Amino acid sequence: MTAHRFGFHIPIAGGLQNVPERARRPRCDTIQTFTRNPRAWRSPSPTAEAIEAFRSGIARLRIDPMVIHTIYPINLASADKELREGSIELVAEDIRRADLLGAAYVNTHVGHAVDQSRSGAMRNVVRSLKRLLRLTRGCRARLLLENAAQKGEFHGSRFEELAALIDAVGQRDRMGVCLDSAHAYASGYPVHTEAGLDDTVAEIDRCVGLDLLFLVHLNDSKREFGSHADRHEHLGLGHIGRAGLGRIINHGKLRDLPFIMETPVDERRGDKGNLMVARRLARS
Numbered sequence: 001m002t003a004h005r006f007g008f009h010i011p012i013a014g015g016l017q018n019v020p021e022r023a024r025r026p027r028c029d030t031i032q033t034f035t036r037n038p039r040a041w042r043s044p045s046p047t048a049e050a051i052e053a054f055r056s057g058i059a060r061l062r063i064d065p066m067v068i069h070t071i072y073p074i075n076l077a078s079a080d081k082e083l084r085e086g087s088i089e090l091v092a093e094d095i096r097r098a099d100l101l102g103a104a105y106v107n108t109h110v111g112h113a114v115d116q117s118r119s120g121a122m123r124n125v126v127r128s129l130k131r132l133l134r135l136t137r138g139c140r141a142r143l144l145l146e147n148a149a150q151k152g153e154f155h156g157s158r159f160e161e162l163a164a165l166i167d168a169v170g171q172r173d174r175m176g177v178c179l180d181s182a183h184a185y186a187s188g189y190p191v192h193t194e195a196g197l198d199d200t201v202a203e204i205d206r207c208v209g210l211d212l213l214f215l216v217h218l219n220d221s222k223r224e225f226g227s228h229a230d231r232h233e234h235l236g237l238g239h240i241g242r243a244g245l246g247r248i249i250n251h252g253k254l255r256d257l258p259f260i261m262e263t264p265v266d267e268r269r270g271d272k273g274n275l276m277v278a279r280r281l282a283r284s
Contacts (some may be wrong), residue, residue: 004027004249004282005258008271009069016101017050020057026271030258031058032067032107035097039072041086055102058256065104065258068141075111076128077121079105084128087111089208091143092132098141105214107144107178108165110156112258126168133171146178148284149186149230157187157228158221163207165249176212179204181248182219182233185240188226192244201253210253211249218259218278220245232262234269246281255282 007028010019016035023031036043046054058066074087091108098106113121133143145162148155156162159177168174181191189203190196203215220238222231236242248254263274 004242004255004279005064006275006278006282007031007063007258007260008275009033012038015050016046017053018200019054019055020061020063021216022065023058024061028063028209028275030060030065030067030260031063032260032262033070034071035068035094035101035164036071038069041073041090045102048081051100060100061188066102067105067107067144067260068098068101068103069109070106075114076106076108077111077113077125079114079116079120079124084124088128088132088135095132095136095139095141095143099139103141105144105176105178106141107146107215109148110162112148112150115227122164122168125156125165129165129169129175133174135168135171142174142176142214144178146180146217147183147187149180149228151187151228155181159207160203166208166212172212176214177204177208178215178217179213179254180217180219181240181245182217182221182238182265185221185225186223186227186229186231190225191248192225192240194247197244197247197251201251205253211265214257216248216254216257216259218245218248218261219263232264234263235246235261235274235281237268242277242281245278246284249278250284251281 007030008031010022012034076087078084096108110125148157185189189200220233220240222233223229
């Protein structure tokens with residue numbers, strides 16, 4: 001049994017070279033970050049100096065694993081060919097950058113259906129994933145699909161949907177999933193109860209396989225169960241609550257995974273406060 005690994009999504013403002021110092025302050029064991037402006041399609045490539053400063057800083061802090069998150073505008077399911085092609089290129093570029101930075105995983109949402117059928121959106125995602133994996137043949141970073149919170153048109157909020165995508169792509173050795181606790185709760189998985197968490201983990205195992213679950217986004221939910229609203233809250237101050245989050249952290253099938261928090265930073269609490277709560281729950 002290994003010690004719990006906790007960390008945060010670290011802002012990239014000012015450049016990649018600033019990420020290690022931001023990760024040092026709350027004493028992260030693992031981190032997630034962007035490789036570019038998260039709301040912009042175009043951004044300059046990181047310089048060799050920024051990459052070296054990032055890698056040496058992460059190594060010095062012994063952060064492991066390191067995760068890259070894709071940017072917000074991408075939509076691998078889009079019926080708009082230009083948007084879909086741009087999304088493929090950006091995810092492929094993040095996989096290449098992940099290798100340069102020493103990141104183990106690239107985490108992404110699959111996108112959503114707009115002006116098309118659910119089955120059409122699924123087909124677009126499969127084509128997109130196959131293409132971007134071809135474009136990054138030989139890269140070491142594994143691509144993780146994160147469960148979403150939304151309902152209705154296809155968003156990848158159900159684990160059977162993520163499993164169907166992975167099966168259709170046919171490259172299990174290069175793919176995996178990320179469990180977001182707030183998204184699961186919002187989409188109707190009762191992870192806040194002992195029985196509900198056990199059932200959710202069993203469903204992931206049945207649909208995807210726990211061998212492909214590599215990461216947990218540990219977030220409380222600002223909105224109520226089944227709301228389908230993607231609103232994160234400080235640990236223990238939301239609807240999942242301290243008891244529910246404690247069970248997630250200490251679950252026998254989850255506890256050895258890295259836990260990355262995407263919690264707010266405001267007048268109530270910052271990253272250090274949320275990390276303190278997480279570590280206390282890990283000892284409970």
